[in-house]
Amino acid sequence: MERTEALLIADLCEGDETALAPLVERYKRMVYRLAMQITKNHADADDVMQETFIKVYRSIRTFRKDAAFETWLYRITVNEALNFVKRRERQRESTLETASEADYEASTRYRAQIANDPHAHAEKAELRHHVTEAVNSLTLKHRTVVILHEFEGLTHAEIASILNCSEGTVRSRLHYARKKLRTLLQSYVDASQV
Amino acid sequence: MRSKCDKIERLLSDYIDGTLSERQTADVALHLRSCGYCKREVVDLKKTNHLLENFYVEPEASDAYYARFTTRLQHRIEQSAPTALYQRLSAVALRLGWHLRTRLHRRIDHSRFGGFLSIRQHAFPYYIFGLTLAMLVVAPLLLNQVSPHDDGGSRLGRLYAAAKIRFFSGDSPASVQPTAALAIKQDTETGTQPADLRRNVSSGRTTETLVVDSGSDVWLFTDEPMTEGYIFTALQENDSDTVPSVALDIDSELLAYAELPAQGTFWARLTSRDVLTESRYALLLLQGMDAGQHGLQQYERKWSGFKDFSQKLLDVPLEILSIPEVYDSSEL
Numbered sequence: 001m002e003r004t005e006a007l008l009i010a011d012l013c014e015g016d017e018t019a020l021a022p023l024v025e026r027y028k029r030m031v032y033r034l035a036m037q038i039t040k041n042h043a044d045a046d047d048v049m050q051e052t053f054i055k056v057y058r059s060i061r062t063f064r065k066d067a068a069f070e071t072w073l074y075r076i077t078v079n080e081a082l083n084f085v086k087r088r089e090r091q092r093e094s095t096l097e098t099a100s101e102a103d104y105e106a107s108t109r110y111r112a113q114i115a116n117d118p119h120a121h122a123e124k125a126e127l128r129h130h131v132t133e134a135v136n137s138l139t140l141k142h143r144t145v146v147i148l149h150e151f152e153g154l155t156h157a158e159i160a161s162i163l164n165c166s167e168g169t170v171r172s173r174l175h176y177a178r179k180k181l182r183t184l185l186q187s188y189v190d191a192s193q194v
Numbered sequence: 195m196r197s198k199c200d201k202i203e204r205l206l207s208d209y210i211d212g213t214l215s216e217r218q219t220a221d222v223a224l225h226l227r228s229c230g231y232c233k234r235e236v237v238d239l240k241k242t243n244h245l246l247e248n249f250y251v252e253p254e255a256s257d258a259y260y261a262r263f264t265t266r267l268q269h270r271i272e273q274s275a276p277t278a279l280y281q282r283l284s285a286v287a288l289r290l291g292w293h294l295r296t297r298l299h300r301r302i303d304h305s306r307f308g309g310f311l312s313i314r315q316h317a318f319p320y321y322i323f324g325l326t327l328a329m330l331v332v333a334p335l336l337l338n339q340v341s342p343h344d345d346g347g348s349r350l351g352r353l354y355a356a357a358k359i360r361f362f363s364g365d366s367p368a369s370v371q372p373t374a375a376l377a378i379k380q381d382t383e384t385g386t387q388p389a390d391l392r393r394n395v396s397s398g399r400t401t402e403t404l405v406v407d408s409g410s411d412v413w414l415f416t417d418e419p420m421t422e423g424y425i426f427t428a429l430q431e432n433d434s435d436t437v438p439s440v441a442l443d444i445d446s447e448l449l450a451y452a453e454l455p456a457q458g459t460f461w462a463r464l465t466s467r468d469v470l471t472e473s474r475y476a477l478l479l480l481q482g483m484d485a486g487q488h489g490l491q492q493y494e495r496k497w498s499g500f501k502d503f504s505q506k507l508l509d510v511p512l513e514i515l516s517i518p519e520v521y522d523s524s525e526l
Contacts, residue, residue, distance in 0.1 A: 003296070003300075011292065011296065014292075015288060015292070016289075016292035016295075016296065017271070017289055017292070018289065018292060018293060018296070020271070021264070021268070024264060024267065025264070028260055028263065028264070029254070029255075029260070032253070032254075032255055032260075033252055033253055033254065036253035036255075037252070037253060042255075045253075046263065049263065050263075050266070050267055050270065053267055054267075054270065054271070057271060124249070127245070127249050128249045128250075128251050131245050131246060131249040131250050131251075132249075132250055132251045135246070135250055146246075150243070150246050150247070150250075151246075151250065151252060156213065171207065171208060172204075174207055175204060175206070175207040175208075178207055178239055178242060178243070179239075181242050181246070182238050182239060182241075182242040185242060185245055188245055189238050189241045189242055189245070192241040192244065192245065
């Protein structure tokens with residue numbers, strides 16, 4: 001029988017290393033997706049993912065049982081990814097964009113979808129590309145809020161808790177991020193029939 | 195009007211999400227009815243959201259990558275684990291223990307009593323506390339049980355005490371002065387240097403505890419704690435249960451044997467094992483083997499429960515009898 005998440009966490013707290021693997025299995029895609037969206041670089045996302053689960057393994061005892069594990073994991077992942085990006089920007093500023101964007105495309109479903117769907121409409125493929133690029137071109141703070149709210153479905157309060165800022169800040173960032181996206185995608189917005 | 199639009203525009207994002215209060219929602223809706231600019235803004239934002247929802251491509255890695263990642267993560271955790279062999283072994287044992295525990299708990303979860311036992315998840319610290327408490331209570335008892343049959347002198351330390359106590363008949367009681375000496379020698383098996391100790395009963399505080407009555411035929415052995423051992427030298431009347439009376443028939447010598455734990459050890463202190471009890475000493479008459487044989491028989495009858503000690507007594511090494519000031523080996 002599969003252990004429940006609460007039991008896995010309790011076992012991990014008590015030193016049962018075998019409880020980590022099921023948790024990794026359960027959340028690896030979420031962590032990778034988030035890390036990749038923030039870092040825009042597969043190698044960095046891989047490092048973030050490792051650091052995140054190592055931190056979970058080492059700090060599980062600090063996790064409050066009354067909190068949601070997923071939110072706690074979001075917080076660790078986002079903070080690890082943000083720290084990684086800041087470090088990376090300091091270290092290799094000049095070559096960042098070219099390498100990371102190419103890497104992003106290479107490791108996303110985006111390329112696979114186009115390759116596996118020869119009949120896909122070229123316009124839709126282009127639209128996907130532009131929408132994804134628009135999100136990726138947002139500043140780190142705006143991009144993080146958009147990802148957490150639009151794609152991960154977190155509430156303002158949860159995002160505020162993860163980013164350690166006020167809900168007002170989250171609302172403000174989301175507002176400006178949406179405006180920026182609307183501007184970047186203006187031609188598609190105008191053509192959209194929705 | 196423009197300032198009103200600016201104010202409303204800041205709320206549009208929340209308006210779309212439906213996270214405004216009822217009053218704010220009503221205010222925005224009212225404004226939108228009369229403001230084409232803000233209305234278009236809302237429509238555009240909704241279209242933008244629609245594009246994001248339907249055309250944004252989330253990154254995803256292959257299953258092969260995740261498999262490799264899991265392996266690398268496991269490897270890294272193992273690398274960060276303790277490296278000493280005993281630490282690794284204990285980690286493996288812990289892991290195995292947890293595996294078994296988990297399997298047991300799964301079985302319990304399936305049983306009818308699973309609900310009652312689910313509290314176990316929160317009771318682990320109490321398990322440990324209870325186990326520690328049980329160990330503290332049971333271990334001293336076990337040690338006390340094991341000790342009398344344990345010939346582990348090298349572990350606990352073994353002390354041989356040779357006492358020579360000479361008594362005289364009652365012909366000239368006034369002139370008789372008791373002479374007694376005790377030699378304590380630590381067992382060489384323990385690797386420690388022999389510590390010889392002699393005490394003369396006619397001197398020091400020992401004199402006060404030794405009452406010699408040459409007319410008496412009763413001995414009582416008591417223990418007087420010393421730094422390195424005990425002296426069994428005391429005399430008391432009318433207690434024939436404690437010592438073979440034949441010992442007093444003649445000018446006698448006694449050899450006393452005692453087994454003591456190593457002084458100052460934790461368990462000794464904890465279990466008060468440094469207090470000499472009856473079960474841990476024995477006596478043997480040495481002088482006058484005829485009487486001694488008889489005395490030994492009496493002794494064995496009386497202390498039949500402690501034959502191990504009488505055997506040990508017979509094994510007392512001869513070296514302790516060669517302390518020149520106390521014993522003359524030729525006399526023995």
